[in-house]
Structures are given as structure tokens and as C-alpha cells.
Amino acid sequence: MHKLLLILLPLSFWLPVSSAKVVPAFSVESFGKLPDGREAKIYTLTNEDGAFVKITNYGGIITSIMVPDVAGKLGDVCLGYSTVGEYVTNKSPYFGALIGRYGNRIAKGRFKLDGVNYTLAVNNGPNALHGGLIGFDKVIWNASPVMSSDGNPTLTLTYTSENGEEGYPGTLKVQAIYSWLPQNVLRLAFTATTDKDTPINLTNHCYFNLAGAGNGNILEHEVMINSKLFVPVDETLIPSGKIEPVAGSPFDFSQFKPIGRDIAAENEQLKHGNGYDHCFIIDKPMGQLGVMAKILEPTTRRTLTISSTEPGLQFYSGNFLDGSNVGKGGRPYIFRGAFAMEPEHYPDSPNQPGFPSTILKPGQNYTHLMSFSFGVQK
Numbered sequence: 001m002h003k004l005l006l007i008l009l010p011l012s013f014w015l016p017v018s019s020a021k022v023v024p025a026f027s028v029e030s031f032g033k034l035p036d037g038r039e040a041k042i043y044t045l046t047n048e049d050g051a052f053v054k055i056t057n058y059g060g061i062i063t064s065i066m067v068p069d070v071a072g073k074l075g076d077v078c079l080g081y082s083t084v085g086e087y088v089t090n091k092s093p094y095f096g097a098l099i100g101r102y103g104n105r106i107a108k109g110r111f112k113l114d115g116v117n118y119t120l121a122v123n124n125g126p127n128a129l130h131g132g133l134i135g136f137d138k139v140i141w142n143a144s145p146v147m148s149s150d151g152n153p154t155l156t157l158t159y160t161s162e163n164g165e166e167g168y169p170g171t172l173k174v175q176a177i178y179s180w181l182p183q184n185v186l187r188l189a190f191t192a193t194t195d196k197d198t199p200i201n202l203t204n205h206c207y208f209n210l211a212g213a214g215n216g217n218i219l220e221h222e223v224m225i226n227s228k229l230f231v232p233v234d235e236t237l238i239p240s241g242k243i244e245p246v247a248g249s250p251f252d253f254s255q256f257k258p259i260g261r262d263i264a265a266e267n268e269q270l271k272h273g274n275g276y277d278h279c280f281i282i283d284k285p286m287g288q289l290g291v292m293a294k295i296l297e298p299t300t301r302r303t304l305t306i307s308s309t310e311p312g313l314q315f316y317s318g319n320f321l322d323g324s325n326v327g328k329g330g331r332p333y334i335f336r337g338a339f340a341m342e343p344e345h346y347p348d349s350p351n352q353p354g355f356p357s358t359i360l361k362p363g364q365n366y367t368h369l370m371s372f373s374f375g376v377q378k
Contacts (some may be wrong), residue, residue, distance in 0.1 A: 052066050053186055059300055120166060143156070144157075147205065190367065194362060
């Protein structure tokens with residue numbers, strides 16, 4: 001099982017912006033109603049630097065992340081909408097969502113476990129994606145906002161996924177804790193238990209643009225991914241089962257380079273994903289919290305460091321955004337107008353015996369700790 005061994009703080013290279021301190025706090029207000037009449041809530045967590053995040057109990061969605069640029073000006077770096085209704089009616093492509101039971105794809109919506117064949121909803125071409133038709137991103141979570149013992153605003157979400165929900169076996173009890181820490185670190189801690197063997201692969205699906213949500217494309221963002229290997233996929237984005245080195249390919253982000261440098265290269269894998277939509281195997285022990293990726297936006301000088309206990313990072317370069325999703329402030333989210341980096345296990349692991357197991361058993365505790373650390377480079 002996953003083990004949490006250490007918590008990394010932002011590296012000194014990624015400098016936080018100093019500002020007058022405020023009293024950390026949280027607040028709650030209505031986020032609108034769902035078509036069935038239920039009301040969603042939105043929670044604002046503000047840290048001592050005055051930066052804040054907004055999270056709704058609908059889908060555990062992070063709707064906004066307001067962090068400073070190099071001049072100290074706050075800007076929203078997370079794509080999303082202003083009301084819960086827009087997440088429903090605009091068919092959000094998982095903006096900011098908590099993903100489960102299984103993040104990423106499962107081939108043909110099928111897997112076999114303990115001698116039993118299970119069938120899931122097919123909602124992404126021929127495959128199952130991100131938990132199904134009504135995954136964890138489309139349910140109301142029980143929410144409890146508190147100030148932690150160390151004075152940080154924290155939101156705890158809980159949800160019980162019943163046996164058979166979306167085709168998955170076992171009753172799964174899930175907890176997600178969002179903590180907004182000093183120096184603009186957003187920490188997410190997932191835990192879960194089950195009463196029957198079941199696959200689980202929880203993650204977050206924020207779409208980031210460090211220049212500001214809706215502010216151009218992300219091709220000039222410079223990225224480093226702590227990986228020597230990636231998972232090749234077929235034309236439906238299902239792994240072949242092979243693992244390939246990134247060296248000498250457009251998938252080599254071992255040193256900082258702009259996302260757009262190689263994205264149009266003649267490469268079969270880039271054709272399959274219409275760009276980057278691949279899982280990178282992170283060069284660290286599985287279960288140990290470590291740095292997965294670093295990103296720098298060259299104009300605002302905002303930076304992001306992503307850390308997680310998981311073995312893989314799905315890097316998606318916004319290849320299917322097309323401007324039809326109009327978000328906060330009336331800004332259309334254009335082609336490659338954001339990137340997502342989802343810490344997780346490899347795609348289709350229930351059908352890939354050579355991949356690390358994603359099966360949670362009764363009596364075990366699933367844990368996944370991740371953090372998004374924001375700063376600036378002077």
C-alpha cells in the first residue's frame with residue numbers, strides 16, 4: 001500500500017512573494033442549485049499571505065486559485081466556472097475536479113477481479129474515463145471547514161460510494177482533506193477504505209494557466225518532469241503495456257523546456273494524444289512524497305511545483321479545449337489554453353498485470369498525498 005514518508009516544502013528556488021500578513025480564515029456561501037434542487041456550497045480558504053482558493057462540495061472541485069505574480073498581483077491560475085450550474089450544463093471537462101473511483105482510462109470499460117468480470121460505463125470513445133457517467137466529480141460531498149490546530153484553513157470532504165456504483169465492486173468510504181498553507185501551498189490528502197476488493201485511483205484534475213485562466217495558451221510555459229520513462233498508448237489512449245524512455249523523444253522534460261517546443265513534432269504518440277496526454281513514470285520510490293514536476297510561466301514568473309506519493313503523472317496539454325467552454329469573467333478556454341498534471345497510478349492498471357496494483361482490499365487503508373506549491377522566480 002501507499003506509505004507517506006515525508007512532506008516536502010517548496011524549494012528555495014521557488015520564492016514566495018512577501019506581503020502584509022492577514023489572519024488565515026475560511027468562509028462559505030451558496031454556489032447555486034443543481035437541476036434536482038440540491039444546493040451546492042463554495043468554500044473560500046485564505047492563508048496568511050492573503051492568497052486564497054475556492055472549493056465546492058460539488059465534485060470536490062477547486063474552482064479558483066488566486067496567487068501572486070512576481071509583482072505581487074493576485075491572479076486566478078485555475079480554469080473553472082462561477083456557478084455550479086455551469087459545471088453541469090456546460091459539460092465541464094473535469095475542471096478542477098476530484099476524480100474517482102478510477103482516474104484516467106480503463107480499456108473498453110471492463111476488468112476482471114477475483115474471478116469476476118466487471119463492466120463500467122463507456123464514456124470516452126470505447127473506454128471508461130475518470131470514474132464513469134456520475135463519478136466523484138459529479139456528486140455532493142459532505143463538507144466540514146475548520147481551522148487546523150496549526151492555524152491553517154482546511155476543508156474535509158467525505159463521501160460513501162455504494163457497492164455497484166458505476167459498476168465498481170465494494171462500498172468505498174472516501175475522505176479528501178484540502179489544506180491551504182502558508183507560502184501558497186495547497187495540500188490534498190486522500191484516504192479510503194473498502195469492504196470488498198476494488199480498483200481505486202484518486203486524483204485532482206485542475207487545469208492550470210499560470211499567466212491567468214483564459215489568458216492565452218500555455219505553449220511558452222516551461223516544464224520539467226522528474227521522469228526518465230513514460231507509458232505509450234494506442235490511438236484510444238490505452239497503454240500497450242510497454243514502458244519507453246523519454247530520452248531522445250518529444251517526451252523528454254528532464255530539463256526545463258517550453259511545452260510548445262516539441263508538441264508538433266512528427267511522432268506517433270503525439271498523434272495519438274493530439275499533443276501530450278500521457279502518463280510519466282516519476283523517478284522516486286512509490287509511496288514516498290516527492291517532486292513530480294515544476295512549471296514556470298515566463299511573463300508573470302509564477303511557478304508551480306507538483307509533489308505526490310503516487311508513481312505516475314498524467315500530463316495533458318489541453319488538446320481538446322476549443323473555446324466552447326466560456327469560464328469565469330466570460331473568458332473562453334481556447335485550444336491548449338491550459339495544462340493538467342494529474343498525480344496518479346498508470347492508466348488501465350486493472351488490466352495491466354505488469355503495472356503497480358491499484359486494488360484496495362478490506363482492512364487496508366488507501367492514502368494519497370499531493371501538493372501544489374505556488375511561488376515566483378525572481
